[in-house]
Amino acid sequence: IGALLTGLLATPAIQSSYSGLFYGNPKQFGIQLIATVATIVFSAVMTYILFKIVDGMVGIRATQKEEIAGLDITQHNEMAIAED
Secondary structure, eight states, X not given: OHHHHHHXXXXXXXXXXXXXXXXXXXXXXXXXXXXXXXXXXXXXHHHHHHHHHHHHHTOSSOOHHHHHHOHHHHHHSSOSSOOO
16 A cells, blocks of 8 residues: 555655656556556465475375364364363
């Protein structure tokens, strides 16, 4: 949101060489929009790649057998709720 609003609200009073859409420079909003979309796409792709690497090396999810037995015991070796 902040990156996009910079493209809208950048004022020449702060820095004379830059202005946003509301101050007569629609090109700046386009630049900000492209940069924001590129950042989102880059982050999504890299997150997916890292997810797949981790999933291939150690796995992301516990097995069904571990889930049925209880993840507190199988993953942490402790009881989260004391039994009476």
